[in-house]
Amino acid sequence: MAEKQHLYLVDGSAYIFRAYHRLPPLTDPEGTPVGAVYGYTTMLWKLAEDLDKAEGPTHLAVILDKSSHSFRNDIYPEYKANRPPPPDDLVPQFPLIRDATRAFSLSCIEEQGLEADDLIASYARAAAAQNWDVTIVSSDKDLMQLISEGDDSRGRIDMLDTMKNQRISLPEVADKFGVTPDLVGDVLALMGDSVDNIPGIFGVGPKTATKLIQEHGSLTAALDAAADMKKSKLKERLIEHRADAELSRILVALKEDCDLPMAMDDFKLDGVPVEPLAAFLQKHGFTSLLRRLDAGSGSPDRANDLNPAKPATAADVGDSEGNRQAVPDMPAIDRSAYECVQDMDTLNRWIARCEAARVIAVDTETSALDSMQADLVGISLAVAPNEACYIPLAHGGTDLLAETPQQIGLQDALAALRPVLTNDAILKIGQNIKYDLNVLARYDVDVTPVDDTMIISFALDAGRGEAGIGGGHGMDELSVRHLGHSPLSFKDVCGTGKKQIPFGEVPLDRATEYAAEDADVTWRLHKHMKPRLAIEGGTTVYERVDRPLVPVVAQMERHGIKVDRAALSRLSEEFATRMAALEGEIHGEADQEFTIGSPKQLGEILFDKMGYKGGRKGKSGQYSTDQAMLEKLAEQGATIATKVLEWRQLSKLKSTYTDALQAAINPKTGRVHTSYSLTGAQTGRLSSTDPNLQNIPIRTEIGRQIRTAFVADTGNVLLAADYSQIELRLAAHMADVPSLKEAFAAGEDIHARTAKEMYGEVTRDTRAQAKTINFAILYGISRWGLAGRLGVEADEAQAMIDRYFERFPGIQRYIAETLESVRELGYSQTLFGRKTWFPRINSKNGAERQGSERAAINAPIQGTSADIIKRAMVRMMPALTEADLGHVRMLLQVHDELVFELPEGDVEAAKPIIEKVMADAAMPAVTLDVPLGIEIGSGTDWGAAH
Known part of the structure; x- marks a missing residue:
């Protein structure tokens, strides 16, 4: 049996105006306006992708209006x-939109004197008469007159x-108009249309029009019945404006017997050849679409379906709940199936199972959260669903009379496990x-x-999960989201508060x-999520960026960095002295003492007592005294606000750094060991905690003083290597801005060039x-935000x-x-394919959006x-090792900077x-169009290295 033909008719004229109003003005490399062209191209592309995923058309044509004049004007x-x-900037885009349609190798139909609706x-009707199914891609209510169910001899028409x-289809038409499609025109004729200037009958709206047609069966019958109606304004208007209604019926009627300018067989779809589309995208500077085409087309010699080998998943449509593909068949979690390993024979049996499995999950239980000081309490292993064990190594109560459970000696167990844990042929999942x-390692x-399942999740779903453990990628969250299972929590087995016990005191069965x-x-999570990387395009960024980084960052954490306790102590005293002086000055300004750190008390002082304008109360009933508000008051001359801002900065630096860094010094190593998170920042940046070294002020004198407290061991120096203006360089490349690229290539001062x-x-x-504008623009700043930063009016x-x-139109x-x-996609991508999801990008809440x-x-x-x-x-340590500099230690990564420690004599070689x-x-x-500038300095402390 021959394939059922399915014709799609795209109302291209509607697409044009939607595209124009959807995007800000854009120009192509030649200065021609192309905002609507770009929007139209993306909409046509999305339609092609969506139809390819669904039961797509066999034939497709785009129908456009030739001009604003038609036979109806006559x-x-x-x-x-x-x-x-x-609009003036839309007119020159009309021919380019036709070019865009043809670049997709799609038929583009238009006829002088006819509207697109008539051609559609x-x-x-012609296609349905040949028993083709027809879908009209439009939301135009006039076209609903065409909808029909079809039968054995005629094709169906839907929208x-x-x-x-x-x-x-028919039910939707009935919901909207209350009548069948053949009577939609009668309803429209009574209603009229102010947009198209179709008169209708004044005062007759959709409900009245529908009721009249439902009661009388047609427009003519309704008008004929007016003479017998009870006296009313409706009766008067039906009689008085009958001619307007009859004229309107002619205007809303679709001309269904036009000469067809192109045979329908010519609309047959045979794929989208890459070359003409690529040439069109290149000509008009649509670089992001060109990259999508390059990524999807594989070979330019074959037809491209725009979505070649990527099955539709929930991730592809921005689902904030995570991927919905089916979890592999696995039995429900059965905790009673787990084994406690308390002797060497049992451990050796499990080691043999690990060697046979080749893929095992590993987890450690410890006495504390700090990996540099925690003692190992036990190790758990899993080789398959419900095939898991726990190896206790240091269980036993602190009570001298408590009985210590049977367990393998720590060193004996580690000696037996070491060959498995270090075997390159056995993958360890954590x-x-x-x-x-x-x-x-200790x-x-x-x-x-x-x-690492946490990092695999981040590579797939960054931005999807709500804030929480691991930024939405913690094990408990992932288990609930993907496996539908809530694991036991730490407090379930150890308790909370004063009754909490160390894990080493938990009974072995529990x-x-x-x-x-x-x-x-x-x-189980690994079994479910790892295959998604290949399906959803996350393999490259995970395998080439994140996964190999894990041991590198772990080693950096173990190295730690030395801090000068005495220098930090001096800074803490200086900050405390200055804060005390500021406190006195602030109390003098307020003419009373109060707690400066209390937003409630500060707000009452500023707005109730001192009478400053602009105070706003939140839901709690207290005034806002955030940084933006204080900066606004300071600009208005409120010296108390200036002093409070300085007091707050000193307080934060003292508590976060000069005091906290002293407490963070490891007593065994004498160094500070920060903990880096590979999933803490949505964009993929590393973040650090305990202590946080990412937020030390960079360009202030106070920040420099804190950095001088980070020092090298005797005989060594610290070397700081910093990317210079890397985000501006990347913007010049990614936005294709010739003047900025030229400036970077020539080594110019980019802010002076701007x-x-x-x-x-x-x-x-x-x-x-x-300089302010250069950086602010890249963060999508609003006119109000920029006005605040520059101290100017919003206009x-x-x-x-x-x-x-x-x-810089680019x-x-x-x-x-x-x-x-x-x-459209729900996510952004870096040049290396890292996705960041934005599930609220289309939110109806303005602030969220x-x-x-x-x-x-x-x-x-x-x-x-x-x-x-x-x-x-x-790549750093392999390169240094190859140059016989393997003893150089990489200690810190802070934003765009790397900090190393090395012997002073090796600086010039390194x-x-x-x-x-x-x-x-x-x-x-x-390959970037701009060079990446690197600034390198060295010194006995971090401050001197800049």
Whole structure:
């Protein structure tokens, strides 16, 4: 039996105006407006992808309006007279939209004197008469007159509203109009249409029109019945404006017998050849779409279906709940199946099972959260669902009379396990396995190779999960989300508060349930999530960036960095003295003593007692005294606000750094060991905790003083290597901004170049403004935000933004393309393929939506920057080792900077290697159009290294 033909008729004219109003103005490399063209192209692309995933068409054509004049204007000159002419910047885009359609190798139909609706109607009826099914891609209510069910001899006609992702058939027509499609025109004639200037009958709305047609069966019958109606305004209007209604019926009727300008067989779909589409995208500077085409097409010699080998998953449509593909068949978790290993024979049996399995989950139980000081209490292993064990190593109560349970000696157990844990042929899976690596390394067990389910989840679903353990990627959350199982919690077995006991005191049966379950869940999560990497495009960033980084970062944490306790103590005293002086000055300004750290008391002083304007109360009933509010008051001359801001900064630095760093010194190593998270920042940047070294002020004198307390051991120096303006360089490349690329290539002062482009001259003030704007634009700043930073009015700030986009149109195009892509796909991507999801990008809540938009603009740039420095970190030690500098230690990663410790005599040998690794980190995966500048300094302390 021959294949059923299915014709899709796309109302291209509706697409054009939707695209125009959806995007900000854009220009192509030749300066031609292309905002609507870009939007139209993305919408057509999405339609092609969606139809390919569904039961797609066999034939497709795009129907356009040839001009604004049609035969209806000859009947009624005022037809559509209310419509304003198209915007000046849209007119030159009409021919380009036709070019875009043909670039997809799709038929593009238009006829002088006819509207697109008439051509759609004629093709739809002709196709249905040949027993083809027809789908009209439009939300135009006039086209609902065409919908029909079809039968054995005639094809069905339905509609697809892509704005609502809704099919429209007979039930939907009945819901909207209350009548069958053949009577829709009668309802429309009574209603009229102010947009198209169709008169109808004044005062008759949708409900009245529907009721009249339902009661009388047709427009003519309703008008005829008016004479017999009871006296009313409706009766008067039906009689008085009968001619208007009859004229309207002619205007809303679709011309279904037009000559067909192209045979329907010519609409047959045979794939989308790559070359014409690529040429069109290249010509108009649609670089992000060109990258999508390159990524999807494989070979340019074959037809491209725009979505070649990527099955639809929940991840592809921005589902904030995570991937919905089926979990592999696995039995329900049965804690009673787990085994407690208390003798060497049982351990050897489990070791044999691990060697046979080749893929095992590993988890450690310890006496504390700090991996550099925690004692190992036990190890759990899993080789398959419900096939897990717990090996207790240091259980027993602190009570001298308590009985110590039978368990294998720690050293004997580790000696037996070491060959498995270090065997390159056995993959060890962990959840945040960096912690386990550091614990076991202190017992001379170098675990390799490893997989990490937390980081796999991050590579797949960054931004999807709500904040929580592991930023939404903790084991308990993942277990509930993917496996539908809630594991035992730590407090379930150890208790809370004063009654909490160390894990080493938990009875072995309960400890086995808890610890072995963790390994079992981790094994199951790996079985479920690891295949998703290949399906959803996360393999490259996981395997080449994140996974090899785990042991590198673990080693950095173990190295730690030395701090000068005496210097920190002096700084703490200085900060305390200055805070005390400020406290007195603030109390003097307020003419009373109060607790400066209390927002409630501060708000009452500022707004109730001192009478400053602009105070706003939150839901709690107290005034807001956040930094933005205090800065606003300071700009208005409130010296008390200036002093409170300084007091707060000193208080934060004292508690977070000068006091906390002293407490964080490891008594065994004499160094501070921060803990890095590979999943703590949504864009992929590393974050650090206990202590947090990421937020030390960079450009202030106080920040420099704190950095001088980080010191090298005697005979060594610290070397700091910093990427110079990496995000601006990446913006120049990703947005394809020739002037910025030229400036970076020539080694120019980029902020001076921007000032010259925007203001025509470079002064201290214009350079400062340009610097602020350069960075602010990349974070999607609003006119209000920029106004606040520059201390100008909002209109002036908007003028600066407009001037910036005028001088650097590529940046504006990048922003528009990025937002359009994220709205459609639900995620952004770095140059290395790292996805960041924005489930609230289309939120109806303005604050949520705008926050997501700002983050989405910056995420590809900041994420690419993070990927680059991670790639440099992975390559760094092999490069240094190859140069006989393996004794150089990489200690810290802070934003765009790496800090090393090395003998002073090796600095000159190490500098060029470190610089080259960092400069070439993007290659060969990505070749940048701009060089990556590296600034390197060294000294006996971190401050001196800058």
